[in-house]
Amino acid sequence: xxQQPQPVCxxxxxxxxxxGSYLWLDSNDEAAEVGAPDLGxxxxxxxxxxxxxxxxxxHNSYRPGPxxxxxxxxxxxxxxxxxxxxxxxxxxCPVQLFSDLVFATEEAARQRAEQMRGNQPGVLRKPIFNxxxxxxx
Numbered sequence: 150x151x152q153q154p155q156p157v158c159x160x161x162x163x164x165x166x167x168x169g170s171y172l173w174l175d176s177n178d179e180a181a182e183v184g185a186p187d188l189g190x191x192x193x194x195x196x197x198x199x200x201x202x203x204x205x206x207x208h209n210s211y212r213p214g215p216x217x218x219x220x221x222x223x224x225x226x227x228x229x230x231x232x233x234x235x236x237x238x239x240x241x242c243p244v245q246l247f248s249d250l251v252f253a254t255e256e257a258a259r260q261r262a263e264q265m266r267g268n269q270p271g272v273l274r275k276p277i278f279n280x281x282x283x284x285x286x
Contacts, residue, residue, distance in 0.1 A: 163223040163232070163246070170198065171223070171234065171244040181215060181235070181245055196240030206238035213238045215245060220262040222255065231258035233265065 163171065174181040196202065202213075209216045219236035223246060230253050234246035252258040 162226045164226050166223055166244060170242060171246050172242050173248045174245050175249050176233075176247040177249070181247065196242075198243045199240040201243050202238055202240035205236055205243065209238045218266050220266050222258040222262055224255070225251070231255050233258050233262045235265075 162168070205216050205219070206213060208219070214237060216236045216238055221234045221236060221244065222231050223234055223244070224231055230251050232246040232248075233250035233252070234244050237243050237245055250258070250261055252261065
């Protein structure tokens with residue numbers, strides 16, 4: 150089993166995510182890509198986020214690692230800006246934040262996350278309710 154990637158941006162911390170629930174990667178790092186090698190974090194009784202990891206793995210075609218199309222933004226401490234990240238099917242560390250995608254404003258980070266989602270949309274589903282008739286379908 151390979152080692153978990155080491156954080157590249159240890160001085161930045163988020164205000165909303167618990168310590169240890171995220172890791173920092175460069176968005177061009179091979180470990181950040183969908184289909185990255187399994188780090189072994191979906192096994193039973195492992196990690197604080199086991200149930201979340203299983204749910205994300207299901208949305209990721211039962212594969213561990215980054216989930217296609219599931220991009221997030223996280224506020225950083227000390228008004229350091231906002232980082233774009235991606236959800237991971239991983240019971241130990243369900244979020245990866247990109248050290249090269251830190252923006253001064255929430256809007257800029259959100260626009261970049263939406264752009265990335267457009268490039269890798271992931272699973273798209275029909276709406277549960279028709280907005281005109283307010284009925285299923």
